[in-house]
Amino acid sequence: MASGTATLAAAEEGETLVFAAAGRWLVATAAELDRDLSALDLPRGRRVTLDLAGIDRLDTAGAWLVLRTENDLLARGNEVEIRNLHPGFAPLFAQVRAGGAVRPVPHPRPAHHTLAGFVARIGEVTIGLLARGYGILGFLGLVATTAGAVLRDPRRLRVKAILVQMERTGVDALPIVGLLSFLIGIVIAFQGADQLHRFGAEIYTVNLLGVGILRELAVLMTAIILAGRSGSAFTAQLGTMRVNEEIDALRAIGLDPIEVLVIPRLFALLLTLPMLALYADFAGLLGGWLMTWGALGITVPQFLHQLQSALGGWTFWIGIIKSPFFAVIIALVGCYEGLRVGRSAESVGRQTTLSVVEAIFLVIVSDAAFSILFSILQI
Amino acid sequence: MPARHSETVIRIAGLVNRFGHQTVHDGLDLEVFAGEVLGVVGGSGSGKSVLLRTIIGLNRPHSGRIEVFGQDVATLDDRALRRLERRWGVLFQDGALFSSLTVAQNIEVPLKEHCAMPAQLMDEIAALKIGMVGLAEEAGQKYPAELSGGMRKRAGLARALALDPEILFLDEPTAGLDPIAAAEFDRLIRDLQSGLGLTVFMVTHDLDTLVASCDRIAVLVDKKVRVGTLEQLLDDPHPWIRAYFHGPRGRAALPPGAASAASPLRLAGRL
Numbered sequence: 001m002a003s004g005t006a007t008l009a010a011a012e013e014g015e016t017l018v019f020a021a022a023g024r025w026l027v028a029t030a031a032e033l034d035r036d037l038s039a040l041d042l043p044r045g046r047r048v049t050l051d052l053a054g055i056d057r058l059d060t061a062g063a064w065l066v067l068r069t070e071n072d073l074l075a076r077g078n079e080v081e082i083r084n085l086h087p088g089f090a091p092l093f094a095q096v097r098a099g100g101a102v103r104p105v106p107h108p109r110p111a112h113h114t115l116a117g118f119v120a121r122i123g124e125v126t127i128g129l130l131a132r133g134y135g136i137l138g139f140l141g142l143v144a145t146t147a148g149a150v151l152r153d154p155r156r157l158r159v160k161a162i163l164v165q166m167e168r169t170g171v172d173a174l175p176i177v178g179l180l181s182f183l184i185g186i187v188i189a190f191q192g193a194d195q196l197h198r199f200g201a202e203i204y205t206v207n208l209l210g211v212g213i214l215r216e217l218a219v220l221m222t223a224i225i226l227a228g229r230s231g232s233a234f235t236a237q238l239g240t241m242r243v244n245e246e247i248d249a250l251r252a253i254g255l256d257p258i259e260v261l262v263i264p265r266l267f268a269l270l271l272t273l274p275m276l277a278l279y280a281d282f283a284g285l286l287g288g289w290l291m292t293w294g295a296l297g298i299t300v301p302q303f304l305h306q307l308q309s310a311l312g313g314w315t316f317w318i319g320i321i322k323s324p325f326f327a328v329i330i331a332l333v334g335c336y337e338g339l340r341v342g343r344s345a346e347s348v349g350r351q352t353t354l355s356v357v358e359a360i361f362l363v364i365v366s367d368a369a370f371s372i373l374f375s376i377l378q379i
Numbered sequence: 380m381p382a383r384h385s386e387t388v389i390r391i392a393g394l395v396n397r398f399g400h401q402t403v404h405d406g407l408d409l410e411v412f413a414g415e416v417l418g419v420v421g422g423s424g425s426g427k428s429v430l431l432r433t434i435i436g437l438n439r440p441h442s443g444r445i446e447v448f449g450q451d452v453a454t455l456d457d458r459a460l461r462r463l464e465r466r467w468g469v470l471f472q473d474g475a476l477f478s479s480l481t482v483a484q485n486i487e488v489p490l491k492e493h494c495a496m497p498a499q500l501m502d503e504i505a506a507l508k509i510g511m512v513g514l515a516e517e518a519g520q521k522y523p524a525e526l527s528g529g530m531r532k533r534a535g536l537a538r539a540l541a542l543d544p545e546i547l548f549l550d551e552p553t554a555g556l557d558p559i560a561a562a563e564f565d566r567l568i569r570d571l572q573s574g575l576g577l578t579v580f581m582v583t584h585d586l587d588t589l590v591a592s593c594d595r596i597a598v599l600v601d602k603k604v605r606v607g608t609l610e611q612l613l614d615d616p617h618p619w620i621r622a623y624f625h626g627p628r629g630r631a632a633l634p635p636g637a638a639s640a641a642s643p644l645r646l647a648g649r650l
Contacts, residue, residue, distance in 0.1 A: 026543065027490070027494060027504075027542055027543050028494060030494065030496060030500060030504070031494055031495055031496040031497065031500065034496070034497060034500045035497075059543035059575075060504075060507060060508070060511070060540070060543050060575065061504055061543060064503065064504060064507050068503070091573060091574040091575075091576075092574055092575055092576070094574065095511055095570070095571065095574035095575065096507065096511070098510065098511070099507050099508070099509075099510030099511030099512075100507055100510060101510055102506045102507065102509050102510030102514075102515075102516045102519075103506055103516060104483070104502035104503055104505065104506040104519065105483065105506070105516060105517060105519045105520050106520075107481060107483065107484060107502075107520070108481065108520055344478075344524065346478055
């Protein structure tokens with residue numbers, strides 16, 4: 001593999017110009033040979049001989065360089081003869097001569113690297129987003145009618161599948177949901193106490209905590225965690241089933257994939273998300289109380305008393321009411337993107353990413369919509 | 380051709396592969412000679428692909444010794460292994476092309492990685508390989524998802540040949556191809572093998588490929604291999620080998636007269 005082992009020397013031999021190739025013409029030496037060859041001053045309209053006697057090793061890259069040189073010489077109107085090709089290299093040479101007829105084609109450039117392409121891409125993405133929103137809305141209708149049919153005929157409800165999904169999306173999520181809510185409670189209490197301290201109103205930290213956790217943060221955090229944990233899992237599971245043609249197999253057997261796969265996941269999430277939200281409420285308040293007790297010395301009775309006075313009748317329920325809506329969003333988006341997976345494994349990953357982003361986006365948008373709704377209702 | 384079978388390029392001795400409690404290979408010995416086409420056959424789960432993956436270092440054997448070009452693969456350091464890997468090319472079952480790159484870019488990956496080459500020359504060599512595996516010029520611009528199964532295999536073969544390897548490993552090269560495409564692929568491999576002087580290690584299920592392409596056949600039975608030419612294996616009394624070559628598909632693939640063990644000599648001209 002050492003460099004400098006392949007050479008090409010020019011010599012005059014009467015009327016003829018002789019290029020004598022020698023050494024190892026291999027892919028490893030090709031770069032260097034290519035440089036030498038392009039530095040060569042090729043003649044015009046002469047008799048040229050390529051003498052290959054000195055070549056002791058040759059591969060396709062080397063043979064290509066010889067043939068390219070021959071072509072370049074021919075293109076300049078020379079008469080070219082190749083001599084002393086070792087008979088052992090003849091089949092290789094024939095292969096390369098046959099394959100060398102193919103010209104390199106330019107590599108395609110991604111279209112959006114040009115300005116027009118960039119603008120076109122913005123349009124494409126926008127239309128794609130609208131189409132997806134439309135698709136999810138259609139899917140909501142499809143799932144709703146299927147769910148209605150299943151509820152009218154409860155024997156079609158797959159209780160075991162629902163329980164399995166509840167375990168995966170609910171029980172298995174308890175540690176992470178609890179821990180994160182607990183930490184959020186600590187953060188809110190700490191920041192609240194720090195600010196309210198300036199007004200001598202530390203006790204109102206409990207109000208901030210109660211309203212913030214119960215009304216907004218517990219359910220929102222739970223929904224976001226489930227979108228990342230379970231929504232993505234739905235997409236990946238259903239997507240893998242699409243790639244394996246399992247969904248087609250279900251249809252071929254006469255089963256409705258929506259009924260078999262989507263409904264259990266939807267119902268499971270509808271049941272687990274409110275329960276998880278309630279659990280997150282407790283974990284958040286516990287974290288908050290721990291912080292207020294540590295920083296402000298607020299005891300449990302004081303804490304509960306203040307909490308009771310801070311919370312209106314609706315505060316807790318507003319958080320819980322939102323949770324089934326978030327459950328529907330997460331389950332629908334997760335399953336919809338899973339069923340949209342194409343035939344390739346690659347698209348499973350793409351759809352999973354999309355599903356998480358879309359679910360979190362829609363959860364937060366609908367949370368904002370709820371805020372507006374509740375402010376209109378003045379609760 | 381047997382005259383060239385002097386030098387051993389791959390030597391496997393006492394190979395043991397185990398997954399959990401399941402032993403796939405138990406004391407397997409095999410030699411592959413320079414310039415031959417060796418076909419590896421065996422039932423599903425007999426460890427054909429595992430054997431291939433073990434030789435190219437994708438699977439660490441439980442015990443045993445694997446020498447490629449006289450070097451013990453297990454003892455090589457990273458750089459020496461890298462150097463050795465340049466001397467073989469691998470065609471995985473469905474081509475295993477990088478899906479984010481075009482065919483031409485796929486072929487250029489090993490060139491870019493191993494040889495500091497000007498872009499122009501790399502494009503030329505990629506085009507050359509595309510021509511040598513019988514793809515059309517425009518195929519170089521296409522992404523793997525735009526290719527048919529047969530074209531993907533050809534593109535994978537072109538990438539495997541990018542560095543002009545001495546050994547070519549093929550994993551089920553004709554699986555998933557229609558019979559016509561499979562026959563063309565057999566011919567292509569044979570042509571390239573003789574033209575480039577390659578040693579080919581081929582895992583296959585395809586009896587037609589065995590008959591058309593292979594100098595010797597290694598049959599994986601009882602966690603070991605039995606190696607021989609087609610005529611020799613036709614006489615082998617092992618029940619699996621008999622069932623394989625003398626079953627209905629075996630008889631159909633073999634040239635007339637060859638399937639009866641009484642007249643194996645009629646095959647000699649073919650091989």
